Amino acid sequence: MNNAEIAIEAANVAHAGHAEHDHGHEHHEQHFITKYIFSQDHKMISKQFIVTGIIWAIIGALMSVFFRLQLGFPDSTFPIMEKFLGEWAKGGKLSPEFYYALVTMHGTILVFFVLTAGLSGTFANLLIPLQIGARDMASPFMNMLSYWFFFASSIFMFVSLFVETGPASGGWTTYPPLSALKEASMGSGLGMDLWLISMALFVVSSLLGGLNYISTILNMRTKGMTMTRMPLTIWALLFTAVLGVLSFPVLLSGFVLLIFDRNFGTSFYLSEIFIGGKALPHIGGSAILYQHLFWFLGHPEVYIIMLPGMGMASEVLSTHSRKPIFGYFAMIISLIGITFLAFLVWAHHMFVTGMSPFLGSIFVLLTLLIAIPSAVKVFNWLTTLWRGNIRFNPPMLFAIGFVSLFISGGLTGIFLGNSAIDIHLHDTYFVIAHFHIVMGVSAFFGMFAGIYHWFPKMFGRMMNNTLGYIHFFVTLTGAYLIFWPMHYEGIAGMPRRYYDISAWESFKHFQEINAFISVIATIVFFAQLVFVINFFASMFRGRKVTSMNPWQATTLEWTTPINPEHGNWPGEIPEVYRWPYDYKDDGNGNDFIMQTVPLRPGEESH
Amino acid sequence: MSGFISILLVSLVFVIIYQIGKASEYAAAMKGAETVKYKTNRVLAWLLVGFYVVMLYGIWKCNAYFQGMMLPVAASENGGKFDSMFMITLVVTGIVFFLTQTLLFWFAYRYQTTETRKSHYFAHSNKLELVWTTIPAIVMAVLVAVGLKNWATFTSAAPADATVVEIVGKQFNWLVRYPGKDKEIGKRDFRKINDANNVLGLDWSDPHNNDDIISQKGELHLVVNKPVKLLIGSRDVIHDVGLPHFRLKMDAVPGITTTMWFKPTVTTEEMKKITNNPNFVYEISCDQMCGKGHYSMRGTIIVETQEQYDKWMSEQQTYYAEANPAAAPAAPAAPKADEKADTNKKAVTMK
Numbered sequence: 001m002n003n004a005e006i007a008i009e010a011a012n013v014a015h016a017g018h019a020e021h022d023h024g025h026e027h028h029e030q031h032f033i034t035k036y037i038f039s040q041d042h043k044m045i046s047k048q049f050i051v052t053g054i055i056w057a058i059i060g061a062l063m064s065v066f067f068r069l070q071l072g073f074p075d076s077t078f079p080i081m082e083k084f085l086g087e088w089a090k091g092g093k094l095s096p097e098f099y100y101a102l103v104t105m106h107g108t109i110l111v112f113f114v115l116t117a118g119l120s121g122t123f124a125n126l127l128i129p130l131q132i133g134a135r136d137m138a139s140p141f142m143n144m145l146s147y148w149f150f151f152a153s154s155i156f157m158f159v160s161l162f163v164e165t166g167p168a169s170g171g172w173t174t175y176p177p178l179s180a181l182k183e184a185s186m187g188s189g190l191g192m193d194l195w196l197i198s199m200a201l202f203v204v205s206s207l208l209g210g211l212n213y214i215s216t217i218l219n220m221r222t223k224g225m226t227m228t229r230m231p232l233t234i235w236a237l238l239f240t241a242v243l244g245v246l247s248f249p250v251l252l253s254g255f256v257l258l259i260f261d262r263n264f265g266t267s268f269y270l271s272e273i274f275i276g277g278k279a280l281p282h283i284g285g286s287a288i289l290y291q292h293l294f295w296f297l298g299h300p301e302v303y304i305i306m307l308p309g310m311g312m313a314s315e316v317l318s319t320h321s322r323k324p325i326f327g328y329f330a331m332i333i334s335l336i337g338i339t340f341l342a343f344l345v346w347a348h349h350m351f352v353t354g355m356s357p358f359l360g361s362i363f364v365l366l367t368l369l370i371a372i373p374s375a376v377k378v379f380n381w382l383t384t385l386w387r388g389n390i391r392f393n394p395p396m397l398f399a400i401g402f403v404s405l406f407i408s409g410g411l412t413g414i415f416l417g418n419s420a421i422d423i424h425l426h427d428t429y430f431v432i433a434h435f436h437i438v439m440g441v442s443a444f445f446g447m448f449a450g451i452y453h454w455f456p457k458m459f460g461r462m463m464n465n466t467l468g469y470i471h472f473f474v475t476l477t478g479a480y481l482i483f484w485p486m487h488y489e490g491i492a493g494m495p496r497r498y499y500d501i502s503a504w505e506s507f508k509h510f511q512e513i514n515a516f517i518s519v520i521a522t523i524v525f526f527a528q529l530v531f532v533i534n535f536f537a538s539m540f541r542g543r544k545v546t547s548m549n550p551w552q553a554t555t556l557e558w559t560t561p562i563n564p565e566h567g568n569w570p571g572e573i574p575e576v577y578r579w580p581y582d583y584k585d586d587g588n589g590n591d592f593i594m595q596t597v598p599l600r601p602g603e604e605s606h
Numbered sequence: 607m608s609g610f611i612s613i614l615l616v617s618l619v620f621v622i623i624y625q626i627g628k629a630s631e632y633a634a635a636m637k638g639a640e641t642v643k644y645k646t647n648r649v650l651a652w653l654l655v656g657f658y659v660v661m662l663y664g665i666w667k668c669n670a671y672f673q674g675m676m677l678p679v680a681a682s683e684n685g686g687k688f689d690s691m692f693m694i695t696l697v698v699t700g701i702v703f704f705l706t707q708t709l710l711f712w713f714a715y716r717y718q719t720t721e722t723r724k725s726h727y728f729a730h731s732n733k734l735e736l737v738w739t740t741i742p743a744i745v746m747a748v749l750v751a752v753g754l755k756n757w758a759t760f761t762s763a764a765p766a767d768a769t770v771v772e773i774v775g776k777q778f779n780w781l782v783r784y785p786g787k788d789k790e791i792g793k794r795d796f797r798k799i800n801d802a803n804n805v806l807g808l809d810w811s812d813p814h815n816n817d818d819i820i821s822q823k824g825e826l827h828l829v830v831n832k833p834v835k836l837l838i839g840s841r842d843v844i845h846d847v848g849l850p851h852f853r854l855k856m857d858a859v860p861g862i863t864t865t866m867w868f869k870p871t872v873t874t875e876e877m878k879k880i881t882n883n884p885n886f887v888y889e890i891s892c893d894q895m896c897g898k899g900h901y902s903m904r905g906t907i908i909v910e911t912q913e914q915y916d917k918w919m920s921e922q923q924t925y926y927a928e929a930n931p932a933a934a935p936a937a938p939a940a941p942k943a944d945e946k947a948d949t950n951k952k953a954v955t956m957k
Binding site for chain 1: 609616620623624626627628630631643646647650651653654657660661664665668671672675676677687688691692695698699702703706707709710711713714717718719723724725726727728729730731734735738739742743746749750752753754756757758760761776777796797799801807838841842843844846848850851853854855856857859860861862864883885886887889891892893894895896897898899900901902904
């Protein structure tokens with residue numbers, strides 16, 4: 001397919017005015033509904049994803065503030081909680097059932113709705129067509145469906161917060177039999193059914209999106225945009241989509257079997273259970289089977305969360321250091337390595353389930369192998385900064401914070417991936433510290449770097465820098481203050497998901513530090529509102545972008561108009577002549593050369 | 607009313623922060639964007655350095671704060687191996703941590719933009735890539751080797767002289783079963799469970815059950831320096847036997863029996879002296895989310911000398927006698943329900 005055909009197809013599918021015929025003068029005003037709601041424009045869909053993601057992030061983070069108040073101050077009451085949670089926090093004290101519901105929902109919302117849909121949904125949609133030079137996705141209609149399935153999934157999850165028996169409360173991993181039996185926990189009633197329906201819809205959304213991202217990247221690159229001239233963001237988003245497409249179906253199968261066990265009397269996961277005063281008829285199932293199916297997605301999922309951040313941090317570090325990303329090919333190879341290994345390490349979440357120790361040994365080896373491509377990436381990022389010409393602005397600060405947190409959180413993975421150490425640290429606060437730093441905060445930092453960097457492209461306005469600096473320093477400091485002490489609690493054996501530790505001789509002396517962590521967590525929550533205010537206020541009142549290329553970057557999205565129409569380029573899609581990181585003297589006093597500039601005579605391509 | 611006032615105050619703070627942000631934007635426009643850019647850049651570079659210094663200081667303070675709160679010396683043989691392996695990993699990752707974080711913040715400060723700086727075009731070096739692929743690979747190989755050696759030891763078959771004790775999780779406490787005089791754990795079947803007089807579903811047709819002793823308080827008595835093998839099960843959902851002082855953990859999964867063995871080396875009394883805490887007790891924590899009472903699912907371990915153990919044991923009643931106070935101590939005839947169980951061929955067999 002050549003450019004013109006792509007252009008025509010995109011224009012036909014989306015009914016957007018196209019410059020080749022009418023130079024953009026005659027196209028009719030789009031109706032509000034087709035422009036803002038059932039839009040097929042990838043840029044609008046990306047905005048829908050980010051706004052939904054931000055709303056979910058606020059809900060999910062507020063939940064963590066509530067359960068942190070319980071953890072930090074188990075003897076106090078907080079009347080404000082009763083205002084929000086009603087009966088669940090009678091007298092301002094959280095009930096244990098709802099504490100577990102909050103923990104479960106916090107995990108589900110942040111992992112899936114914010115850091116999967118909100119992150120790759122936003123940036124895959126925004127960046128893939130813009131950076132590879134396409135007018136839209138391969139199937140704009142499927143892309144629209146992807147968002148609306150996510151929306152439907154969100155509705156079910158949101159509704160589940162209001163049912164009488166509470167939302168799912170068995171942890172975000174929802175291991176059966178706890179999640180399968182209504183007798184085992186209040187949250188395993190209607191709340192769990194809604195959780196499963198919501199997650200099934202989420203998988204559909206994720207697959208529709210992922211297939212679209214992959215086919216767009218493989219088929220719709222503009223002339224000259226060979227695979228090895230793609231920005232690292234696109235490489236990262238490609239592998240993110242591959243991970244999702246190959247592993248989400250396995251999760252769905254796990255959920256379907258769980259739905260059967262819950263409602264149709266099958267025994268896939270259930271065996272020899274005595275609960276609620278009677279022995280259940282189930283025999284021969286395996287609770288461990290669910291864990292295999294869950295973690296076959298669950299582990300790739302953490303890379304689905306990490307890879308977009310890695311790609312965006314690479315792009316941002318290079319742009320604002322005014323220097324090419326160091327080791328472009330090494331970066332791609334390490335992405336391939338991580339993607340491949342991501343499928344082969346899931347059972348490191350299961351070292352102490354009674355799985356064969358020999359099998360465990362294999363997974364130790366494969367897990368620690370991931371440290372190698374991860375180390376390569378870190379050293380390449382560091383070398384990118386070396387002898388750069390670094391401009392500190394909010395995206396760059398967040399990218400630097402991303403690297404710092406990725407190192408801190410990645411290194412603790414070396415402890416947990418080694419089964420002989422995991423046998424003590426498993427399911428303790430050490431694990432909480434590890435994954436919150438690496439796939440929680442670090443992934444968020446990658447996302448923030450992306451938002452601050454591409455906000456001008458999304459809305460034609462700049463976000464406020466000063467607010468960005470405040471957001472950055474409070475969040476980075478807060479993240480370390482919250483999660484660093486948790487490592488110690490974990491090494492001392494303190495289990496996660498404990499509503500109250502005061503009865504435990506071995507852990508009760510950590511109450512003081514728990515209170516400290518809770519105070520910081522609340523402050524960091526409010527600091528995120530600074531970002532939210534900045535985001536929405538800048539959408540309408542931010543400084544207007546005056547040049548097409550405000551960051552002086554090299555990639556294709558900055559060749560589109562400041563506020564691109566559907567179809568992205570008013571004229572021909574530009575042709576690409578060079579790799580995306582040519583930050584060098586262009587001979588006219590600029591320190592960058594855009595991808596659309598032909599090689600000068602005698603200049604070697606990268 | 608107070609709620610309204612606090613909401614008002616919080617909003618006010620946000621409005622002020624927002625106005626500061628906007629004001630700095632206007633100020634930048636008035637003073638000229640270029641000069642402000644370099645000035646702000648210098649300030650931010652210093653702030654990053656400041657963050658790095660504060661981070662190092664914080665790590666040091668945090669470490670000092672937790673001294674004396676951590677677990678005492680490992681109370682089992684494998685626990686000692688765990689501790690030394692943990693230290694090796696800590697040293698290796700610690701070096702990498704300080705090296706990379708220092709480079710990150712130093713480069714950020716050192717190569718901040720100035721009016722004259724030009725970046726150095728340096729796009730790749732196969733030699734460097736080779737170096738930082740090989741070194742982590744070697745380090746990982748060492749850590750894997752140490753880890754797998756320990757893992758093989760921790761998960762090896764229990765010694766033949768190990769005491770066998772069964773521990774079964776239920777919402778929300780632990781049931782501990784001792785084999786009694788015959789040193790054999792009898793069969794049990796979940797269909798025979800009855801909270802009134804058969805909490806574990808012991809199959810009374812198996813004579814090995816007759817002298818078994820069950821502690822419903824979740825109290826696990828062990829003899830110091832004598833290996834113990836735990837047979838771990840669950841009645842309802844997945845639980846986990848977490849033994850922080852022995853550096854061990856194993857899930858309790860309904861439908862399967864998992865095992866774990868270790869050799870306690872420090873008695874509870876000795877540990878009270880070591881920790882200087884007269885209330886010290888070895889605790890069994892449930893480490894797998896099991897429902898609303900998860901956080902209270904606590905068991906205890908008493909490590910004692912052989913004499914103390916024997917004395918305690920001699921005071922215990924068999925579960926049969928405890929559950930059937932009126933019945934004769936002799937084994938009853940197999941009731942009819944057993945035949946039904948046998949046809950299902952799914953009775954839980956315990957060795």
